[in-house]
Amino acid sequence: MRPAVDNSFDVKSEAKERQRELKSGVIAYKRATILKEASALFYERGYEGATLEALANRLSVTKPFLYTYFKNKGDILSAICELGVKESLAALGHIAQHEGNSLERLEASLREVARIIIEHHEYLVVYQREMMNLDRDDAQRILRLRHEFDLKIARLVAACEEDGYVTIENASAMSAWMAGLLTWITTCYRPGSSRSSEKVVDEVVTACLRLVGVG
Amino acid sequence: MRPAVDNSFDVKSEAKERQRELKSGVIAYKRATILKEASALFYERGYEGATLEALANRLSVTKPFLYTYFKNKGDILSAICELGVKESLAALGHIAQHEGNSLERLEASLREVARIIIEHHEYLVVYQREMMNLDRDDAQRILRLRHEFDLKIARLVAACEEDGYVTIENASAMSAWMAGLLTWITTCYRPGSSRSSEKVVDEVVTACLRLVGVG
DNA sequence: CCGCAAATATACTGTCTAGTATGTAAAAAT
DNA sequence: ATTTTTACATACTAGACAGTATATTTGCGG
Numbered sequence: 001m002r003p004a005v006d007n008s009f010d011v012k013s014e015a016k017e018r019q020r021e022l023k024s025g026v027i028a029y030k031r032a033t034i035l036k037e038a039s040a041l042f043y044e045r046g047y048e049g050a051t052l053e054a055l056a057n058r059l060s061v062t063k064p065f066l067y068t069y070f071k072n073k074g075d076i077l078s079a080i081c082e083l084g085v086k087e088s089l090a091a092l093g094h095i096a097q098h099e100g101n102s103l104e105r106l107e108a109s110l111r112e113v114a115r116i117i118i119e120h121h122e123y124l125v126v127y128q129r130e131m132m133n134l135d136r137d138d139a140q141r142i143l144r145l146r147h148e149f150d151l152k153i154a155r156l157v158a159a160c161e162e163d164g165y166v167t168i169e170n171a172s173a174m175s176a177w178m179a180g181l182l183t184w185i186t187t188c189y190r191p192g193s194s195r196s197s198e199k200v201v202d203e204v205v206t207a208c209l210r211l212v213g214v215g
Numbered sequence: 216m217r218p219a220v221d222n223s224f225d226v227k228s229e230a231k232e233r234q235r236e237l238k239s240g241v242i243a244y245k246r247a248t249i250l251k252e253a254s255a256l257f258y259e260r261g262y263e264g265a266t267l268e269a270l271a272n273r274l275s276v277t278k279p280f281l282y283t284y285f286k287n288k289g290d291i292l293s294a295i296c297e298l299g300v301k302e303s304l305a306a307l308g309h310i311a312q313h314e315g316n317s318l319e320r321l322e323a324s325l326r327e328v329a330r331i332i333i334e335h336h337e338y339l340v341v342y343q344r345e346m347m348n349l350d351r352d353d354a355q356r357i358l359r360l361r362h363e364f365d366l367k368i369a370r371l372v373a374a375c376e377e378d379g380y381v382t383i384e385n386a387s388a389m390s391a392w393m394a395g396l397l398t399w400i401t402t403c404y405r406p407g408s409s410r411s412s413e414k415v416v417d418e419v420v421t422a423c424l425r426l427v428g429v430g
Numbered sequence: 431c432c433g434c435a436a437a438t439a440t441a442c443t444g445t446c447t448a449g450t451a452t453g454t455a456a457a458a459a460t
Numbered sequence: 461a462t463t464t465t466t467a468c469a470t471a472c473t474a475g476a477c478a479g480t481a482t483a484t485t486t487g488c489g490g
Contacts, residue, residue: 046345048263051448180403204392266478279480287479
């Protein structure tokens with residue numbers, strides 16, 4: 001019944017290819033959905049206080065379902081932590097190629113990271129709190145990402161120094177404290193708090209720049 | 216055999232009084248010892264990851280011993296958290312009565328608090344991380360202490376503004392970010408890290424003052 | 431030296447939860 | 461239409477740990 005032409009195989013394999021893509025997309029979507037709910041749960045109850053059954057209930061699925069998408073509870077945690085740090089890092093990557101002078105790049109970067117931290121603040125709170133519950137390997141991998149983040153901030157500051165926008169002594173040491181201010185956002189800003197997210201972003205950018213004597 | 220004089224009762228009751236004091240001192244000492252070891256354990260393993268049996272072993276005692284000095288595991292945690300915040304608060308109290316102008320008082324206060332945070336940094340890390348594991352009542356009581364702390368810092372900054380040492384706009388909003396920098400000490404400074412505690416203290420004080428445009 | 435009380439230990443229980451072995455229904459392939 | 465695979469659920473296990481009931485030691489008053 002099927003035409004016995006040469007390209008029949010190609011058509012078939014192409015269809016399979018598309019199907020595979022669809023499937024892997026679905027899997028990624030499911031993983032992301034689980035992670036989003038898990039981060040909300042871990043944020044509320046803490047890692048150990050959150051049971052996988054509770055997570056399954058919130059997703060209207062069952063426990064073994066979770067185990068088909070994640071190796072174990074720790075795997076879920078490490079995925080959350082990694083995502084939080086990776087998003088922050090990605091924000092710095094985008095701005096790096098921006099036009100503008102080094103000071104403008106520093107300010108834009110800080111602003112963007114602050115926004116991302118507010119957006120994903122559950123992920124980052126969980127990371128800060130539950131770091132110690134990570135496997136040694138996961139912890140190290142994520143720590144390397146964090147160091148990469150710190151290094152990028154330090155380089156932005158160094159560029160400002162080289163270009164003469166920042167003349168204060170001790171400026172390079174201050175980049176570590178900028179990370180502290182950015183992290184503090186997760187305490188200052190709570191969804192539904194009195195301070196609007198825009199105001200918090202403005203304040204933290206101002207604060208960071210003042211650390212190196214700008215503004 | 217005992218002289219039948221009037222003051223026999225007084226002597227006896229005085230002795231008993233002293234004995235009671237001794238005993239309550241011993242109890243306080245034992246509680247403090249438990250808390251010190253518990254904070255070290257919670258710091259290393261996390262609250263849920265730390266078992267009371269492990270704590271008992273580290274103290275070379277047994278589990279029921281702990282229960283004679285604390286109501287339950289949560290009681291130990293809340294005592295640790297309260298201690299950490301109370302010490303920081305006490306540091307601010309000492310300096311408040313210092314001589315010197317308002318700017319000198321602000322700097323001295325920041326320096327003292329920074330020192331205390333380094334000294335008790337295990338207590339404070341545990342507090343930050345495990346806050347959510349506290350009973351609602353304990354959490355609120357300790358949060359009130361925290362707010363008192365924030366308020367005192369804010370007042371020190373306000374005094375500097377009134378006296379004209381700080382003229383930067385937005386200075387009052389910055390006191391909240393000072394708390395962030397002070398908290399970040401617990402991440403920057405780890406015992407046995409490369410940075411000496413004196414250097415960290417100097418840096419954080421400098422950073423805090425720069426937030427309000429001083430230095 | 432005796433008896434009582436305070437302090438601490440031994441040994442146990444009940445519960446909770448991460449992880450799994452097995453079952454089932456629907457879709458895909460043949 | 462039949463088999464195979466995928467995708468999930470049901471139902472269970474094993475172990476850990478907070479908290480406790482009971483036993484034992486120690487020290488002290490008389």
